Amino acid sequence: MEDRRLRLRGEHYGPYMYLEIMTWTEPRLDKHAIAGRLQDLARLVDLVEAKLASTPVTAAFAIGPEYAPTSKYVLEVEVMEEGFDPSAADRNCQDPAES
Secondary structure, three states, X not given: OOOHHHHHHOOEEOXXXXXXXXXXXXXXXXXXXXXXXXXXXXXXXXXXXXHHHOOOOOOXXXXXXXXXXXXXXXXXXXXXXXXXXXXXXXXXXXXXXXX
């Protein structure tokens, strides 16, 4: 069941420094966030899982109009090997003393 309070407030879910996932009145992808009603976000999970199942390691896929038809943005996902540490690819997560 959708929580109307979340939808009206535009509740934010972290991580806050990079990408926000938030509730909104319609599905949207923009430079600020991935957003939608709770059932929209659940549908996005289904879309991602379906594409993951058919995308080989080191390949990528995008989700755009099938989630947010009016958005000019797409969600791009790179599929990496098991055990990949995403922080290793993010220079903001590196210890400057180790550089």
